[in-house]
Amino acid sequence: MSETVTAPAYRIIPIIPALKPGAMEGKGPYVANDKIQGALGFPEQLVEDWHDRALAKMGELLGKYRSLKVYMDACVHCGACSDKCHYFIGTQDPKNMPVARQDLMRSVYRRYFTLPGKIFPKLVGARDLTREVLDEWYNYFHQCSECRRCSVFCPYGIDTAEVTMAAREILDSVGYGQKYSNEIIGKVHKIGNNLGLPAAALKDTLEGLEEDVKEATGIDVRFPIDVKGAEVLLITPSADFFAEPHIDSLIGYAKVFHATGTSWTLSSMSSEAGNFGMFIGNYEQLRKIALRIRQAALELGVKRIVVGECGHAWRVAYSFWNTLSGVGDGADETDQFAMMLQKQLDHRYKQPMHICEFTWDMIEQGALSFDKEANDKHIITFHDSCNVARGSSMGGYPGGQFDIPRNIIKTVANNFVEMSPSTTHERTFCCGGGGGLLTDDLLDLRVKGALPRMEVLQQVVDEHGVNFMACICAICKAQFTKVMPIYGFDRKMIGGVHQLVSNAIRLGDKQ
């Protein structure tokens, strides 16, 4: 992007901003070309009969997803969600209020699927599906990161993420897909990870990491790949293999496995935890990507599957894997598809397990020890990643996803402070880059969407001298690395929880 993107000003008092209609009107992110679309089996460009096909798809989704059907009917326009979206706060565009975003679709639903909308469209705010409406969908449904913050406050639990997913699914079905997400999905199918990192390059990187860690610690910490019969299969976002600061967390996982004597492996065929199928709301894509992990687990014969630091990946793993690919427990005896895998897995452990659950378990068992002072240069705060906070859990009890990462940080470091409680735990703000928006053609939106998090980070920087914001999401890490300098923060302030673990963990010399 050539023009300079600047950060919006902090609100002096974080009041609800005034509306700026049309502030974010535009064409939206780059549209996927024919090759990208074709590779996923979507129409290569906008089809001639898009109007009829979009409505047919909408009807199909209304019959397949209770969420969409109920959410289209139940909204009363109470406005509870209207000031809860980070993109609304950052852009002030009224169409970024969750209810207004939903209404982009609800207005069409009312027109074609409800009696009053068919008879009195104006009265109930129903609209014809015109090309302008379709373009508006493309633009504004790519200004939602599917973070679900609005759903926490809705008296009916209406989840805009579900509506955004349905809208994107409809857009894909008429040949109007987003370049960024769909290109990445194509890479996973073809190569096995979002970055398009081939197996040979991956193996090189891992060997390089072994040398680096040996140099830094003097200890042979292994980064095994494609090891049949390993106990644990680690599925981690591919950014962990070479992006900064992600790679420091990967080193942290490897050290935890090393220090606990756990046999583990990565898979070159399935080297991606991320699943952008969720972002585009397409069940088939979501499932197809998830099946790679099933296949790797079956081929390598592993007993446990552990997932690295990645927000939406953990939502997919925790909430959807059992459904999609049978990675989990409790399948019916007659369910051959799931039982094939579930018989192989060790059910003394949760399947799948988050790396933070793994590490915390080991800490609780006394299997790990730390030099906390190694992190004394850091005054740490924790950013709850939206998909972990609102789409999953940890530890087998409600709220475990909040406690466990914090418990780890407090075990490995001395200085920890919380940000404002209106922006953490279930009320956390998205980093501004989630949901398939982590692309440079949306940088302006990403910067504006980060505003509420940056405001409260600034508070703890001013009051407590915070110089490190830990998180457990690859997208958060990439987004903040890019956006924080624009707000005047050092990009090295953002990092993973296992980066802190890595700094402090004692290797080999445990008494």
Add this chain to the structure above:
Amino acid sequence: MSTLFAILLYLATLVFVVGTLYRIGVYTRTPAPLKIPTTPAPNTSTGVVLRMTREVLFFESLFKANLWTWGLGWLFHASLALVLLRHLRYFTEPVWGWVAFIQPFGMYAGIIMLFGVTGLEARRLFVERIRYISTPSDHLMLVLFIAIALSGLTMKFLSHTDVVAVKSFILGLMYFDSQPLPVHIGLYLHLFLVALLLLIFPVSKLLHAPGLFFSPGRNQVDDSREKRHISSWARLMESNDTGKAK
């Protein structure tokens, strides 16, 4: 006029009952293919029952969102419930003890309900964001409730109607033994608006009432790792392939 109102009320009740049951049927039949409970999601069915109870009785999520909307909305709904219960006296003979007991409270509830619904409409008119998202039907819906409350309260406090006759009219409807409805313009208006409300219930946002119980974000148990959850249409994919990525 009595016959006209009898027909209208029968029709409205029929549309309300059949239409709402039909909607509930649709919600029940539509699968929820993925586990999407929102945080803090309970791990047990008991937890879900408690969560739903808190949502239905206290509007827990709305409380987190906005105190004004919560306060006005809760007052409106709670007093509406009390007012409806108070009206049971027109449907029961002899009147049940507890219905007799709540009569005076129900009367004040009518006033509070009017206050709540007027406050909600004021929000729609004067808060910029809420005005932006309001459709004409959103305003009219509140106006409808205001009019129902006003016409009802008028009969209580200003221009009484013959409530004994009203009761025999309603009991007559219930037992198919037609009785005359007293001639009273306020009563006509009140009954007409209530019939209108019943008629639009199954095709309007009033569906939020049954909808809440079917919202997957709120009614699902968070046990995705412990129990496999799969919809019938998704299961079909598994019989069509080997479960391996292609």
